[in-house]
Amino acid sequence: MATTKELSELSIDDLKRRADDLRATMVQDQLKLRTGALDNPAERTAHKRDLARVLTVLTQKQTQAQAKA
Numbered sequence: 001m002a003t004t005k006e007l008s009e010l011s012i013d014d015l016k017r018r019a020d021d022l023r024a025t026m027v028q029d030q031l032k033l034r035t036g037a038l039d040n041p042a043e044r045t046a047h048k049r050d051l052a053r054v055l056t057v058l059t060q061k062q063t064q065a066q067a068k069a
Helices: 004-008 012-035 041-068
Strands: none
Touching (some): 012 041
C-alpha cells in the first residue's frame, strides 16, 4: 500500500474511493476467514492498517479544507 506521503498527494475524492475499496476488501477477508479460505491472515491486518492510514489522511485533509473556508 501507499505511504502516508503518497496518500497526502491524493484528492479527498480519491481517498474516499480508496477507503471504500479497502472496506470491501476487508469484508471479503472476513468471509474468507470464516470459510477457512484465507491463505494469509497477515493480509487482513495489513488491510486494516492501510484503511487507518487512508482515514487519517482523509480526516486531516477535510480539517484543512474546513479551516480554509
